[in-house]
Structure formats: structure tokens, C-alpha cells
Amino acid sequence: MRKGELTHQAILETAVRLASRVGLHGLSIGGLAEELGLSKSGLFAHFKSKAELQVQVLEAATVVFTERVVRPALGRPRGEPRVRALFDGWLTWDRDTLLEGGCIFVAAAAELDDAPGPARDTLVQGQRDWLDCLAQAARIAVAEGHFRQALDVEQFAHDQYGVMLGFHHAKRLMRDPQAEARARRAFDALLTAARIPTA
Amino acid sequence: MRKGELTHQAILETAVRLASRVGLHGLSIGGLAEELGLSKSGLFAHFKSKAELQVQVLEAATVVFTERVVRPALGRPRGEPRVRALFDGWLTWDRDTLLEGGCIFVAAAAELDDAPGPARDTLVQGQRDWLDCLAQAARIAVAEGHFRQALDVEQFAHDQYGVMLGFHHAKRLMRDPQAEARARRAFDALLTAARIPTA
DNA sequence: GCGAAAAAAGAACGACCGTCCTATAAACGG
DNA sequence: CCGTTTATAGGACGGTCGTTCTTTTTTCGC
16 A cells, blocks of 8 residues: 555656656657556556546646745745746746656647547646636735736736746747746736836 | 649648647548548658658648738738737637647647657748747837837747737637737737837 | 565557558549 | 559558556565
């Protein structure tokens, strides 16, 4: 009862890393087993299906993301500092977590946007939570007087996400060495617009 | 020499549509053949490999995109109107082209960002051209006095791309009915920031 | 340490994949 | 209309996929 849970966890850890490179679709039972030195059937026994594996990979990645990005940011002062911390953590969490293939959620979003099923549902829920988290941080910044009163915090979260996606595109596909600088400049512009009274 | 070229074109047309749903990876020779009522080998003969098929699919999609988005925009007045036209066309070109799976380039970007090869090279070149096109349109808007002199036009193009990616994410993955309104609002903010003298 | 229970391995399955080879059918220049 | 070129079909290949069943090994409470 303990050994099983242990390998189960080890599998997921490797699976998240592998999925970031090859995608949830490209993540194969056999390939994953080989990477871990396990037999295909031995690994499969931990999940009743590949779909279940995909769901658990997304859940495991979400746990890591929360630990690596959200929790540290919650330790920062309420308002703009926390908003910035969320963005900063977001920018580098895949690097810090050794996800060579970049943010697994961005890859999964493109893969699953037209593939109904439990994996998609899991991803969407996680993204919804994350967007809510971003919006809530902005809401606090409004309450603290850092951002203007009339700011549409959901729009702010949405725009922040767009900046992040642009960063991912520039960095991972275009291999643009300026990607991070561009993303920070774009986010700064967002912050500026959020601060100044109704433009 | 004519019949062949005709079906070749028909194959690519269907392939682009199919790839938008299932991705370049999920696009299978057999599945594509069935959709067209052709034999697998008959279709395969048109391309020497699957990699070549993928490249040609991307090229075909680029032609459509240029025809549907870039060319109409070039008919609009130089400056901000043209910049807006590029954005507007971009927002809806996948819908207009009956790409049920959404913009094929966004899907391909996530699929290929870690897969070196001719398909990736083709995509990257196309995206580079497109970003150059956006930057050039912004440059003209500066020259026309619509945008401020000091505007970083490459940054503007990059930010514009981020808005578009945010739109795609909100619409296709999150099924957010407000996706388009959000995207327009974000782009308007970009335009405002581009107009006003150094904030 | 023994015995039950859990974990892992081994082998096989049907299905689909890209690719190749060969034969047939259609297209087309003369 | 014929003969050649071209386009398509048919079938088979080795490989990988997810999944299942059966067997062996390991774990772990008693």
C-alpha cells in the first residue's frame, strides 16, 4: 500500500516532464515506462486508462504550479506586489520545474481545445481557477488603492494571460532572445494602464 | 499533368481543414484519404512523406491566410485603419475559412515548438513574415502620424500577437462568449497606448 | 518468517500508423 | 485512336499504440 503510491508519484513526476516535451497526446505508456525502467503493463496498472493518466498528469502539474507560483506570491504584500509576483513566477515556473518543453498547460490548451473528455474538463477547470486567482489578486490591488477603482479585473486577468501566451510563443516557437524582455514590457504597460485613472 | 494538380489542391484544402481540428500530428494519411474518398496509397503518392504533407499544409494555409487577411487589409488606407483591418481579419479568418478547429497556426505552434524539422521551419518562417507584416503596418501608422514617433513597432506587433493568442485561448479552450469583446478591448488599449505621447 | 495482498512483468490482441511495391485505370499528346 | 505517361488502387511490411490476461515477484501485517 505504500510502495505502490510511491511509484505512482514517481510516474506522474516523470510524466509531467515528458508531457511538456511531447504533449499529452504524444505521451505514450510504453515510452513513459521505458523512461522509468518499468514494464508497460506494470505502469499501466497504476491507471485504468490513458485518459486517466492524462487527467492525473494535469492534476499533478497543477499541484506543482500552485506550489511554485501561487503559494510564494501569497507570501508577498497584498496589491500590486502580489500581482507582480504572480506574473514573475508564471514567467519562470516551467524553467524552474525543468519542463524542457515549456509550460505544459499552454501545450495542453492547444491539444485539448477540440477534444471533449475528462482531460479537457480538468484542464479547463484548472485554467478557470488560475484566471480567478489572477482576477482576485487584481481585485485586491484595487482595494489597496494600487489600481484604479473602475478597473475590469477579469479583463486584466485575461490580458495578463495574453501577455503570457505571447511570451510563450516568442520564446518557444520563435526562439526570440528578447522574449522575456518583451513580456515584461507588455506587462508593465498593463500595470500602467491599470494604475492611471480612466484613460 | 492537370488532373493530378487538381486533386493535389483538393487534398490540401481538406487537409488544412482537418489539421485545424486534429493538429498536424493527428492528421493521418488514412483518415485524410477516407475523408476524400481516395485510397491511402493514392493520396500518399502526391507527397513523398508525411513530413512533406505537413509542410505543404502549412504553406497552403499561409496562402489562404494571406488572401483572406493580408490582401484585404492592404486595400485599406495606410496607418491605423490598416492596422485595425489586419487585426479584424485575423480575429475571424478561421471562422470565415471554416476551420472548425480554430487558427491552424496557433495549434501548430504548440505542436511544433519542440519538434525540429522542415514543418517547424516552415511555420517559423511564416510567423516571422506575419510579425514583420504587423510591425510594418505599425511603422506606417507612425509615419502617418497616427501612432507616436517613439513607438517600438516590433513590440507593438508582439503585443498584438499576445492579444490574439489570449483571444484564441479564451474562445476555443474556455468557450468564453465574451472572448471577442475582450480581445477588442485589449487591442483598443494597445492602440490607445500607441497613440498617446510617451506615457 | 509465513501467508495474503499488492505490485510488477511478460506476452499477446487488434487497430492504426507511415511507407513501399506492384498492378490497374484514367488522362492526354501525337 | 493509340501508346505513353500519369494518376489511383490494392495489398503487404514492420512498428507502435492502448489494453487485457496471466504469471511471477515483491511487499508487508501478523
